[in-house]
Amino acid sequence: MKMNKLSRMLFLALLPATTAIAAPAADTSFSVIPAPLHIQAGKGSFPLNRQTRILVEAGSKDLQNVAKELAAGIHRQSGLQLPVGALGKMVPVNAIVLRLQADTLGNEGYRLTVRPGLATASASQPAGVFYAAQTILQLLPAGPSKSPVLPAVTIADKPRFGWRGLMLDVGRYYYPVDYIKQYIDYMAMHKLNTFHWHLTEDHGWRIEIKKYPRLTSVSAWRNGTQFTNNRVNDHPHGGFYTQEEVKEVVAYAQSKFITVVPEIEMPGHSLSALAAYPELSCTGGPFEMPVKWGIQKDVYCAGNDKTFAFLEDVLTEVAALFPGEIIHIGGDECPKDRWKACSRCQQRIKDNKLKDEHELQSYFITRIEQFLQTKGKRIIGWDEILEGGLAPNAAVMSWRGTKGGIEAARQLHPVVMTPNNFMYFDYYQGEAYLEPYCIGGFVPLRKVYEYEPVPAELNAEEAKFILGVQANIWCEYIHSPEKANYMTFPRAAAMAETGWSSAGRKNWEDFTRRMESQYLRYDNAGIGYATSAYNVMFKVETDSVRNKARVTLQTDSYRPNIRYTTNGNEPTATSAQYRQPFEVDLPVNIKAAVFQDNRVRGQVSGTAILRKSAR
Ligand code: ACM
Ligand code: ZN
Numbered sequence: 241m242k243m244n245k246l247s248r249m250l251f252l253a254l255l256p257a258t259t260a261i262a263a264p265a266a267d268t269s270f271s272v273i274p275a276p277l278h279i280q281a282g283k284g285s286f287p288l289n290r291q292t293r294i295l296v297e298a299g300s301k302d303l304q305n306v307a308k309e310l311a312a313g314i315h316r317q318s319g320l321q322l323p324v325g326a327l328g329k330m331v332p333v334n335a336i337v338l339r340l341q342a343d344t345l346g347n348e349g350y351r352l353t354v355r356p357g358l359a360t361a362s363a364s365q366p367a368g369v370f371y372a373a374q375t376i377l378q379l380l381p382a383g384p385s386k387s388p389v390l391p392a393v394t395i396a397d398k399p400r401f402g403w404r405g406l407m408l409d410v411g412r413y414y415y416p417v418d419y420i421k422q423y424i425d426y427m428a429m430h431k432l433n434t435f436h437w438h439l440t441e442d443h444g445w446r447i448e449i450k451k452y453p454r455l456t457s458v459s460a461w462r463n464g465t466q467f468t469n470n471r472v473n474d475h476p477h478g479g480f481y482t483q484e485e486v487k488e489v490v491a492y493a494q495s496k497f498i499t500v501v502p503e504i505e506m507p508g509h510s511l512s513a514l515a516a517y518p519e520l521s522c523t524g525g526p527f528e529m530p531v532k533w534g535i536q537k538d539v540y541c542a543g544n545d546k547t548f549a550f551l552e553d554v555l556t557e558v559a560a561l562f563p564g565e566i567i568h569i570g571g572d573e574c575p576k577d578r579w580k581a582c583s584r585c586q587q588r589i590k591d592n593k594l595k596d597e598h599e600l601q602s603y604f605i606t607r608i609e610q611f612l613q614t615k616g617k618r619i620i621g622w623d624e625i626l627e628g629g630l631a632p633n634a635a636v637m638s639w640r641g642t643k644g645g646i647e648a649a650r651q652l653h654p655v656v657m658t659p660n661n662f663m664y665f666d667y668y669q670g671e672a673y674l675e676p677y678c679i680g681g682f683v684p685l686r687k688v689y690e691y692e693p694v695p696a697e698l699n700a701e702e703a704k705f706i707l708g709v710q711a712n713i714w715c716e717y718i719h720s721p722e723k724a725n726y727m728t729f730p731r732a733a734a735m736a737e738t739g740w741s742s743a744g745r746k747n748w749e750d751f752t753r754r755m756e757s758q759y760l761r762y763d764n765a766g767i768g769y770a771t772s773a774y775n776v777m778f779k780v781e782t783d784s785v786r787n788k789a790r791v792t793l794q795t796d797s798y799r800p801n802i803r804y805t806t807n808g809n810e811p812t813a814t815s816a817q818y819r820q821p822f823e824v825d826l827p828v829n830i831k832a833a834v835f836q837d838n839r840v841r842g843q844v845s846g847t848a849i850l851r852k853s854a855r
Pocket of ligand 2: 540
């Protein structure tokens with residue numbers, strides 16, 4: 241959905257004047273993201289060397305894999321290749337020990353102790369040890385280093401929420417399997433655990449369904465794409481994942497303790513399927529694969545039993561491919577125009593004593609829910625599935641703000657919070673004039689960070705139904721892995737901390753400090769992230785009587801060295817340094833940038849402030 245861009249004025253009004261969150265009690269010399277629950281510096285350090293071994297308790301294949309992952313990560317960061325061995329009876333020395341041990345920190349929590357010569361990671365489940373390994377990698381120097389050293393530390397950590405998700409829309413653009421795996425790697429590095437794979441859209445069906453070959457021969461391809469300014473090019477675009485590839489992705493994600501939640505959209509966002517099987521529509525078609533973005537009026541016919549037979553066949557194959565319990569059935573943005581004019585849909589309404597087309601949608605989703613229950617699956621859907629009545633066991637993804645999430649939690653249904661005004665990473669993350677073309681909106685890093693997933697409106701009992709938080713990357717204007725990375729990072733780090741760290745551990749300034757290391761990690765991993773957090777934003781209060789303006793410069797970065805000019809010249813490392821709000825005579829042309837190592841970090845921002853009065 242396209243949002244109006246927030247005006248700069250409105251954005252600045254929304255910025256908090258000060259950081260209201262209390263500083264964390266823990267040591268601030270580490271740069272672990274998301275922030276651990278408890279972290280305490282110890283004495284000394286543990287330099288890793290060629291004799292250091294990673295030791296695993298015998299018998300756990302999962303731990304063996306975690307150990308190999310850790311060894312690969314240390315090798316990537318330092319060039320040091322540590323052997324993996326079995327933990328014996330002897331007290332280990334010069335070792336990183338990974339073990340399973342009953343604990344009170346839950347399925348994903350872990351303990352990690354580093355002292356000179358020994359690091360020990362333990363958890364009650366392999367997922368916890370995996371997260372401990374991610375933390376170990378973040379304790380090493382973030383930049384490339386030939387002498388990897390772990391600082392002495394004691395950590396006890398566990399996530400706040402069980403659902404920490406990212407959604408990638410591969411319907412608008414197909415992304416290759418190799419990129420999907422990379423994306424999963426990036427998620428793991430942020431301790432995210434749910435990959436929501438948006439596999440079907442009006443503009444492309446991306447999953448092979450053996451019983452319906454036209455879904456991949458027809459529905460996966462289109463003859464052009466709408467670009468900026470409504471221009472439509474005539475480049476064919478398409479692609480799909482074979483079932484073998486899907487299994488490969490699911491297994492890969494499992495190895496990183498990530499659950500893949502497939503989304504099969506219904507009853508709307510389904511024109512690609514109708515282009516191949518027009519008999520499933522209300523009008524019978526024929527339909528072309530759409531090349532322009534936007535909500536399509538042709539949707540599955542809810543009055544036709546063939547629609548349900550088709551979807552049950554599709555979901556039978558989907559359910560067999562994805563071992564996770566939850567399947568996303570879409571449910572958003574389904575125009576009711578065709579249903580209103582369709583005799584079969586109207587007959588269905590009559591036969592089932594439904595009030596209107598919203599109740600018909602509810603009938604549709606409930607019928608699908610009942611079918612999926614026979615496959616041992618539960619459904620989640622976008623918050624429109626509340627309209628006309630929620631299916632009895634459905635979970636809700638709250639995207640149109642938080643209203644749907646509040647309503648669903650009050651009905652004691654599980655909720656994932658993904659409100660568009662905080663968690664839509666297809667929205668601008670900086671001032672539009674400095675950003676690549678986006679669909680609209682304004683969700684800078686700080687806004688993501690300051691999101692609190694449990695709405696204040698809920699009581700303690702209802703709040704328990706908030707499963708967690710997710711960010712969505714809709715891809716109408718995200719056509720490449722490079723742009724997907726740019727839109728996802730660093731905002732995913734802010735979302736990850738919101739999903740993992742307890743509310744009391746969150747601290748914006750400390751987060752920006754730790755992000756300085758995270759950006760180096762992104763460089764090491766080859767993630768082309770956005771540097772928008774370094775771009776200077778202007779807050780301008782104009783005094784039109786005196787023809788002066790008071791100017792405040794802000795960024796979403798750590799203690800920025802901002803340099804600025806007021807004569808329209810490009811700022812340099814020796815231009816005036818911004819220390820506090822200043823007053824200027826109008827008119828003025830201000831340019832400003834953050835400098836690191838005498839170079840611009842991010843981009844140069846500019847604003848021209850005109851004289852308001854005619855004096
Ligand atoms: C959505 O953004 N239509 C869920
Ligand atoms: Zn119909």
